[in-house]
Every structure is written in structure tokens, then in C-alpha cells.
Amino acid sequence: MNKWKSILLPVLIISALMSCKDQKETGNVLSVEVYETSADGNNLTKVEPFQVSDSATVITINENKTFQTITGFGGAFTESSAYLLNRLSEKNRDTIINAYFSREGANYSLTRTHMNSCDFSLSQYSYSPVAGDMNLDHFTIEADQPDLIPMIKDAMAASENGFKIFASPWTAAPWMKDNNEWVGGSLLPKYYDTWALFFSKYIDAYKAEGIPIWGFTVENEPHGNGNNWESMHFTPREMTDFVQFHLGPKLEADGHGDKIILGYDQNRAGLREWVDVMYENEATSKYFDGTAIHWYESTYEVFPEELQYAHNKAPDKYLIETEGCVDSEVPAWKDDKWYWSKEATDWGWDWAAEDQKYLHPKYAPVNRYARDIIGCLNNWVDGWVDWNMVLDKQGGPNWFENWCAAPVIVDPDKDEVYFTPLYYTMAHFSKFIRPGAQVIGVDNPDKDLMVTAAKNPDGSIAFVIFNEGMENKNYTVRFRESEISINLGAQSLQTVLIPVTN
Template identity: 30%
Template sequence: MQQPLVPHRILSMLSAALVALAPSAHASTVQAWITTGDRSQLLARAFEARMEPVADPGAATITVDPSTRYQAIAGFGAAITDASAYLIQHLDPARRDALLRELFGREGEGIGLSFTRLTIGASDFSRSHYSFDDMPPGQSDPQLKHFSIAPQRDTVLPTVKAALAINPHLTVMASPWSAPGWMKTSDNLVKGTLKPGAFDAYARYLDRYVDAMRAEGVTISALTLQNEPHFEPDNYPGMRVDPHQRAAFIRDHLGPLLARSHPGTAIFDWDHNWDEPESPAIVLSDPRAAQYVGGIAWHCYGGDVRAQGRLHDLFPAKDTWFTECSGGAWSPDWAKNLQYFTKTLIVDTTHNWARGVLFWNLALDGHDGPHLGGCANCRGVVTIDTATGAVTRNVEYYALAHASRFVLPGAYRIASSGENNVAFANPDGSFALLVANGDAQPRAVAVRVGAQGFRYTLPAASLATFTWRGVP
């Protein structure tokens, strides 16, 4: 038999009903999360502000204009390299599940990473150097009879599949560090360039990879044909592919093939630094190649982020993506790193049209590995202690989380004035504003949204994310 309602239960239900009927009260609340350079607050929920009528519109430090929309956002995240996947898969099942839910989920303390990058074969952050179709020196396999993604079956595949199960909206792109050695002038994964006679086989190799991943339930949303195509490392896989080669390869081989077999998989050109924007410009200036190029991918290791915006101005129909940057022991100052990763890799990349932002290794161990060649002191978004399974959340984690947790896939960047901030309108009707304070003292800011606004004092050397729903 149903129990009678006691008075306090009636009052509780009535209060809940009144809250449900009063959305304007909720809409005027501004929630805040803070991370400070001294680490006293780490993605910490801070005191709330209230949206109130703005008495002096000219006093605003930041004016947010939701009516002015720019690019749609796919997400923020980091690469699931061989090293990252190996470490994650060697955690005990409970720790592994908890870490993946924290990284890719939105429930509880999840930070909602929604963009990742895979390597097509080995990178420097692999325990061995391999492609998906290796042959003995002097031999070749033009029919790709020996093609297999088996080297990643126990590491990368279960990791990305688990991430997709947690976050079905995860965007997955992939980049090769080298074609199979037999396709190259070096007959080796290290150094060399693509043989002209191997263009067709290499296009089919990349297409076969998309096929194989789809068969495993992993949709590859975009490919680049080469990571850092102007760099030939001497101790790990790499391949030089100049812009005219890339244009010919895309125009005559990979573009038409993917258009037929995988029309939903985009091609991103470049996948290299800001300091040579003329290289992707050459590819986009070939109209037959450009028709197959969905966007340009950028790295942080040379040049200025504004190169993204300048190339976008020349080719506004092409998307912009930021696909790699790593922190490391060369920059040990936590507070300075927080400001750099936030201001340059979150704020500036999106102001310069990035639809997605990726850091490099999702996870590394306490020795900055495992790796074979390449970077000996790169830092992962998290560090996994291989002896204990303990996870350390690095400065990259907090810079990413201030965006990924609050900016949903499908959000739009919206107009915001001033420096060191960026604003987004989410598809669920909420808004997010990231603001960095690099000053050594607290900073008061006034934010205006339409006829409403709020004031807040940011701690010294800090990063804040503000969220709200609608403006009454």
C-alpha cells in the first residue's frame, strides 16, 4: 500500500516543482571552475556568480556575443599512441576502466575528451618500429597480401574501442609516420621519400587501414597522408613528402579512392608546424587536389599560431585542425606551462579557426616512454607509474579539461572581446567561457552577455572556465 506523504516530503516536492518552473533563476547562475599555477586549486569548483543587468556597458572586460558564431567544434583531446595504449592496457582492469571513464566520460569527474589521433603503424612512441605491411629488405607486396593491423590489436584497438564505448561522439583521426619501407627510396621505415611507382599501393594501404578499423567498429573520420612531411628523423619512422608530391598523391590516388570507398573519411594535408604555411598552400592551390582536402592540420613546434588564421583567410572553405603539441622536461615550470597550453593551444588555436585541438601522448610512464628513438623527455597528459598503477595528472590534463569538460562536440565558437579568452555556445543551450590570467596578482574581470553581465576576481596565475545557461 502506498504510504501517505508526510509534510516535509510535500514541501520538498513542491520546492522541486517550483525550481523546475523557474528556469530564469537557473539561467542567471554562473558556475566557475579554477586551476591555479601554484596548484592550490586544480579544476576546482569555485564560488558562483550571478548574471545581473549591466549598468555601464563600457565597463566590460570581456563582451560575449552569442549571435556571432564561427567554426563548429569537434573536440579536445590527445593521441592514443602505442605507448599510451600499452600503458593503459597494462593497468589492472578496475584502474583501467576508471582512468578511461575519467578521460573520455562526462559523468562524475570525467573530463570528456572527444577528439583523438591514432598512428598508422609505429611512431617514436612505439616499442618497436613497424608498418602494417613489412617485408624483408629487397622484397615488396604491391597487392598488400601481408597487410595486417595485428601489431595494434592488443593495445591501440582495445583502448580506442573502450574510449568509443564511453564516448560514442569521440572523433578519431589517424596519421602514418611512414609508408612501409618497400614503398620508399630508403627501403626502410627510417628516412626516405615515397617512390613514384608506389603512390597507388600507398593509397590502397591507407584505404585498407580505414577498412580494417571500420571492421573493428572504429570509424576513422580523417587521415593525413604523412606526419610531419618535411622532417626525416634518423632514428624512428619518418618520410619526406614535398607539397607537389602530396598534391599529386591526393589528386590522382588517395582522394579518388577514399571518395569511392570511404566518402565520410576526410583528408587533412600538412600535419606539421606553423612555420611553413606555404607548403599546404601549394597543395590547396591545386584545384584537383584541393577538392579532396577537407582541412589543414597543424603542429606547434615552429612558427606562430596565427599562420592558421592566415591560411584560413586564403582558403576559407577548408577546415583547420590542431593535431599535435607536447610538453616535456625542457619546460619544468608548471604555472608557465598552464598559461602556454591554455593561451596558445586552446585560446589561440580556436581563435585561429581550429575545429579540434590535440595534444600528443595521452599517457606516458615515469621515464617519459616507452619510446624507441625520437623524443626522450616528452610528457604525457597523464603519467602512469608502471610499478603501482598510480596516475599523475599533468599540467596538460588541466589545460585540456578546462575546455573538454565544458565544450561539447557540436559547440560553436562565439565572439568574445579582449585577450586570453575564448567563448563557446553548446548544442544543449549552455555557454562556456575560458579566461586565463597570467598576472602575478589577482585580476578582476567584468563579463557582459547582451544586457546582462557578471564580475569575478581571478586568482593570480590562473585559468577559469565559466558556464551558464541562457541570459534572462
Template identity: 30%
Template sequence: MRPRKESEQVASRRNDHLGYREVLEKLQQRETISVSSSKMPSVYFCLCFLPFWPILPVSAGKPCDATSFGGSSVVCICNATYCDTMDPLVLPEKGLYLLYETTKAGKRLESKIGKILTNTKQEGLQLTFDVRKKYQQMKGFGGAITDAAAINILSLSAGSQENLLRSYFSKEGIEYNIIRVPMASCDFSTRVYTYDDHSGDLDLQHFSLTEEDTKMKIPIIQAAKAVSKRPMSLFASPWTAPPWMKTSNSTIGKGTLKGKPGGKYYKSWAKYFIRFLDEYAKHNLTFWALTAQNEPTTGMLTDYSFQCMGFTAEMQRDFILLDLGPALQSSAHKDVQLMILDDQRLLLPYWAKVNLNNYVTGWTDWNIALNLQGGPNWVKNFADSPVIVNSHQDTFYKQPMFYHMAHFSKFVPEGSRRVGLDPNAVTELESVAFLRPDGCAVVNVLNWKLWMNQDIQIVIITRCEAFRSGDPLKYKESKYDLRRAITTAKDQYRSKLETQTDTWRLCQGPNDITGSKKRQCKIADDDISLPDCLHALYTRFEQNFSREGNTYSNS
């Protein structure tokens, strides 16, 4: 069921991408749809009622050169002279929408155009596009340029290399805008190394990039930036400190930095980050962000088989507070962002409690290209990749997950905001909607039922008057501010707990969804439910929002 079964070329995906793998492993058995349409003059999806008909085919660049390796779907073959592409995105005429479709049967971002209907009697599933509900702002989507990815890309001819990079980063490709860069070696390297393997060099006098950087990763990153029309955001992650800095005196296995945050080894490790940024800046590559450590919990495991270093949430917090944060602030890289955790999704709640809490704003996949074996990887920890390289034939294969990523990376640029998309009934469809910075709207729908060969007819509707006007969409703030209201509710809720002997909460009655019935229930201290309180508050907020009217304007 995994995408790798199409070509039998790669091993299982790494556990640190479990959440994404759960979707991708079944991708060949599902159907992904990106809906977009013309909001006169600048929307992809902008409508009153939108059934997925009538639709007409649209030219869509070069088609996929499809082949099967015995799996349930196909891969697209590319080489130096041919590779499937998309036409640069052009908005349709007023009253029309664009639809992009990827299917198990072999469609790959196949585009169609349809007419927006201003009235329909169509019954069945409806998804209501609601821009009043604003969620997180998106940073973007991308992948990692590891040593292994660089080796595979450079094993191709110049023409194939260009087609691979253009597939990922150009306007006729899927337009990744984020690149992850390992700081020194990781398991997807052919050897173990750091940037300063001279024992005791706390001042990092011997710090130096390696050929893996200067002759492999850096040239490829520069080439990717050259073909991209979008601003590129780089972020870096370390796998291990030099062994002489660690309690284990080894790059692998259980071990942390020697001493405590604020101590000389932590200070030297923070300086290591700065030196890395300095050296890449000499090649005209600056970084948007850093993660403090790749998979920090693996360094707490005895006999862990490849590069790692341990941090608890508290250790990482104090390292950032006492060492890495001040080092960045006093350097030329004070605008570089810091990201915590960089580990299993299961760990997020506790780490967020110790550090921060926010919405997910993007997705970075792992290696952007691997070989037929799923490497190279010095510990044979082989994995999957959206692109598989066959250097012996000077070809590469775009797997289904490549096109799955495209439905997000291509149509949801940096600065887009996730907005409401509410079904009128229980459905097994997965869907999400975004409002782009240019006023265009994008809806993604994933059909989980396709493995049963069941098509699902849906209608996407919006009651937003501005979508009918033809003018750029502007958001007009209501006096009811959700963040302020939730903050107030939290304060009131905590105050209530502090001033009463017993714990109380808002309990959801049968009519709470409309806000018409609310009651208070006495509960035990260990059953405090702030989310219930906030849910009730949100219902009340929505009612106030609706009563205000004129939520949107065309000014």
C-alpha cells in the same frame, strides 16, 4: 617551469607541439577559469553584467588527491580504488552561473556558483560577450593512443585502467571526443614495423595488422568508446611507408615514395590506407578522418632518427588528387575526411596556400599516457603527457595540463561555435568564448599575471536581449552576410589592382576603429595589404549589422 618538473618524470615535449607547449610550460604559474551560467533553462554563461562575485562553493565529485614532487604545483594521484572526478554537468537555476577554476595553488576544476547581476557600477576590465561575431565551428579535443600509451595503460590493474579511461572520456571526466591513432609504428613504439614488410608486394597481399593493434590499441579504443557518452571521432596518421616503397629503402632518414604521384608506388600507398581502414572496421572501429602524413617535412631531413617520410606541399596535394582521394572515393570509406600538413605550425601558411585555408577547429594532444621516463620510445625521444603512469605502484598522476585541457574539452563539445569576446582595454588575460549547440555559452579566461601574484577583477557583459528572455537562443541571419561581403571585397580589390597602373589600399586613419574616417593611400606594388582592406570592410559590416537591429530572436 614545465609541468614535468612536478615529478621529474618526463623529458621535454616534442617540437611539433610547440604552440601548445608555450601555454602548458607556464600553466603552473597561471590561473585558468571557465565561466558558465544558467540561461534559463539552458546556458552556462548567460548574463547582462557578470562580475565574479558573489560565489558559493558547489560539490564537485571526488576531490584531487594532491601531492607535490618538488615542482611549483601539484599532481593528482589516482589508483584502482580512488580517482578525482567531476559531477556530470548540471545547469544552475535561472539567474545563476557556474565557475570552474584551476590554479597554481592546487585548485583543479573547483566549481562555484554565483548570481548574475542585471546592473553593476563596477569599473575596470570588461569582456563583452558578442554572439553577433561568429567564427569557426569546433570539432573537439582529444589525444593519441600510441603503442606507448597503450603499453602504459595496460600495465595498470583493471581498476586503475578503468579510472584512467573514465578520467579522459566519461561524463565524470574531461570528455575527450577525438582519438588519434598511428598507422603502424612511430617513435612511441618499442620496435619498428609496418603492416606489409614483404618487399615488392604492391597489391598488399601480405598486409596485416599487428599485435600492437589487435591486443593493445584496439581494445583500449573500444573501452574508451564504451565509457563515453559523446560521439567519438578517430583519425589516423602514418609515420612511414614500408621501406621497399621508399627511395631510401629505410623507415628512417631522408626519403620519399618512389616515383611520382599517380605512379605505382603512390597507388599502392593509397591502397595501404584503405586496407588499414578495412581492418579496423572489422573491429567495429570506423574513422572520421586521416592525415596524409605525420610531419612530412621530417622525411626531407638527412639522418632523421625515427620513422618518417617526405612530402612537399605540392607532392602531398598531387598524391591526394591522383591517388588517395580517388582510392577513398571508390572504397567503403568515401566519407572519411582528409587533413593536410600535420606538422609544425610555422609551415601552415604556405601549405594552406597550396591546399586550403580555414580556422583551427580543435586540438589533439600527443600520448594520453606515458611512464615515469616519458616513454617507452625506441629512440629515447621522451616527452611529456597529461597523465603519467607509475606501474610499479599501480597509480597514475594527472598533471596540471590534464586540467588545462579539461577547461576546453569538458565545456566545448563538438558543434560549438567560437564567438566574440571583446575587452574594453588592453589586458594580459587570454580569453575565448563559445556558443554551444544547446544554446549555452562558455567563456575561458587564462590569467597570465598570476606568476606575479596579481589577481585581476573582470566583469563579463552582454547586451543581447535574448539572454534575458529565458527562451532558447536562435540566430536570425541579417541581410548583411559577412562571407559574401568579404568575397565581394576581395573581387573588387583584385579588380582594382588589375585596372590601375598604381596599387591602392585602404589605410587606417586614427578614427578607423569607428569607421568614421577612411582614406586611400598610394603605395608600392610590394606593399599590397588585402587584410587592411578587409579590416575596413569588417568595420563597415559591423555598423550595418548594428543598424539592422533584432540580430537575435527568441523564435
């Protein structure tokens, strides 16, 4: 440092602090806390001091303009994640559970799990193992006892605020399907009542374990998934008929009418045809509480028109992102830079039709998460659920070898844990935007910045801003009669928390 810098730097700092002090005395400076995750190395780090110089970009939070109420944010309990946790030391297991579910951690509030096996299981299994057992006399969740149920119970113990759990089946047992296979095929009509009973039995079995189930998606990816792993096909009409005439009435008759039923549960590009059938009239809509969506149609496109269409079709229903992950990738191990670099690819990089490949360019994993969550919140989505919470260095275990990334990667052989930047990205939303929060208006003049804001039940406001560009961006956030200018570095995600307001 030359002598002029050494002289001027303290002067500039003192001047900035005095300026900030003067503005505070006049009541014009907005009181905030800023948390940042960045390519430069911040990981949900509380950053200060703030830049007090003027900014050309003024972003105004408008609490009088209100949108959807938040259901929650979180991830999925899978057998693969639970199995890995059981292979770690007690200390590392507790560290991960607390990181996800404690108030000091990400404080997850909305979670998913699978009914029967899925690709992120150790093997294929069903809770209804006996063929022809129409009354499900042999129903058992024994397969969940070693790993999955203990993980959920540990999470419940760590969570001060509690969280919702919804369950999704990938397929019924092969004996209920027209192809008698785990993969593909459709549910035979003669087993519609048996399959509805399956959901009711599941609620009772998990309740006996002390685990309350909040709701269900009717079927994970009813279009199928390329005939790769567990799947079962429904058309929009078939699913609607199953819910209207079988699942809804059965849950109601068994005293489970309060359980949430989410339809569809696949990519957003197919939303219109599904909500048109699900919400065709009062009778078809009766038992559907909302719509579930995934993000795999594109690595960058949010599909706002489809989301808005789904909301407008059923404005009083849930619209929840129930699964998203960095798929078809072996995750980078202890390499934060990879998660900020546009090197990852997804299934579509190799397999999408030629006219759809433009939707699947290389991308940065952090960008994909941050862009999608903000884009969803700005288009009526009220919940956002990640996929596996924990995977190993290979991106498994996965019986089909469908390797994926997760926010937390572990090496069970060496008892090592790596919290990737994706974990901190999720926490920017789950920790600060709480269930019952209401998304509010934000006026943002800078098209290169993505922003969203929500007012929490306690009156605090969480404002999230993402700069995926390679240049620093100073901005001023204005709320009511106060404002503050903040420096936003290149490739940075910030949550600006405005304390409890009247």
C-alpha cells in the same frame, strides 16, 4: 585573526550575498557556473561565491559575431599509452579511460592514432611487412591487437557522446621508399597506388574491429624531424599530387569517399606554401577536407597570421591542431608546481638555429597549453588534439628515447597514477566546448588576459579566461543585459559556463 576581522568578515559576506540577491531580483546578475584550475591548487574545481564588487575590466560576449564551428578536442591513442594502461590494475585503467572519455570526465570528442609505428611505439613495425607486396595481400593490423585496439574500444565504451578518430602514418614500410629505411626518404612513385590502397585497407581492418575511422592526415611531419624516428618526406606538390591522383580517387572508388583527408600536418610557420599548393584550384582542392598543424615551431607563439592565411585560403575546410605536447622533457612526478613554473624547455632550447632560439624560451607547461588553445580558437582553428594521453615517469616508453610529458603520468611498477595540471587544462576546453559549438565574439580590454568563447549546440555558452600573470585580476563578464563580477587569481584558468539560452 584579530577581533575586527572576526566581526567584519561575516558582515562583508552577508553584505555581498545581499547585494547579489538584490541584483538577481532585478534580473541584472548573470547566472553562471565557474570552474577553475590554478597554481594555488584548484583542478577544474567549481568555485564560489563570486566577487560582486565592481571590476575595472568588463569583458563582453557578443553572440552575434560568429566564427568557426568546433570539430572537437582530445588526444592521441598511441601504442605507448595503450601498453602502459595494460600494465595498470583494472581499477586504475578504468579511472584513466573514464577521466578522458566519460561525460563526467574530459569527454574527449576528437582523437588521433598512428598507422604503422611511430616514436611512441615499443618497436618499429608496418602493416605491410612483405617487401614487394604491391597488392597488400599480407596487410595486417596484428601489431595493434595487444594494446592499441583494446584501448580504443574501452574508450568507445566509456564515451556517451562518441568521438572521432583520425589516423596518421609516420612512414610507409621501408621497402616502399627510395632510401629503404624507416627514417627519412620519400615514397617511390611506383608505390603511390599501393600506399593509397594501404589507407583503404586500414579503414576496412579497423571497421572489422568495430572501430570507425573518421579520417586521415596524409603524412605526419612531411618535412621530416631531424632524421630521428619514423618519417617520410613529401613536398607540397608531391603530397597534393598523391592526394589528387591516388589517395582521393582510391578511397572514393572503395566506398570510403566520406573519409576526411587533412593535408600538411606539421608546424604553422610553413603553412603558407602548403595551402597555396593544396588549394591552388578546384582540382587540387577536391579531396582535401582541411589542413593539419602542429605547435613545435615555438613555445609561446601561436602564429596568428599563418592561421588566418590558411583559413582565408580555404574558409570552408577544416583547420585542426593535430599534435602538441611538452617535448624533450622528462615529466615531473606528482609536482603540480612544475607545470606552472617557467622551467620547462623544448627541442629548440638546444637545437634551434641561433636566429630562431628566441622562439624557444623556458616556459610553463600549463601556460603553453592554455595560451595555444585559446590563441588557436581565436584564429579559426576548429579542433585541438593533444599527443600521448598516458606516459610513464620517464616520459615514455619511446624506442628512440624521445621523452615527453603527457596529461596523465603513471608508474606501472607501483600501479600509481598522476593527473597533472595539463589534464585539467585540456578538460577546460574539451568538457565544456562541444562539437558543433560556434566560436563567438569577445570584447576584451585587458591585454594581460587571454579569452575565448563558444556557443554550444544546446545553447549554453562556454567562456574561457586565462591569467598567466602573478597578480589577481577581477573582471566582469557581460552577456546580453546581464553581468557578473568574478575574481580571477594569479596563474588561473577559468571556464565560465552560461546555461542554456534561447
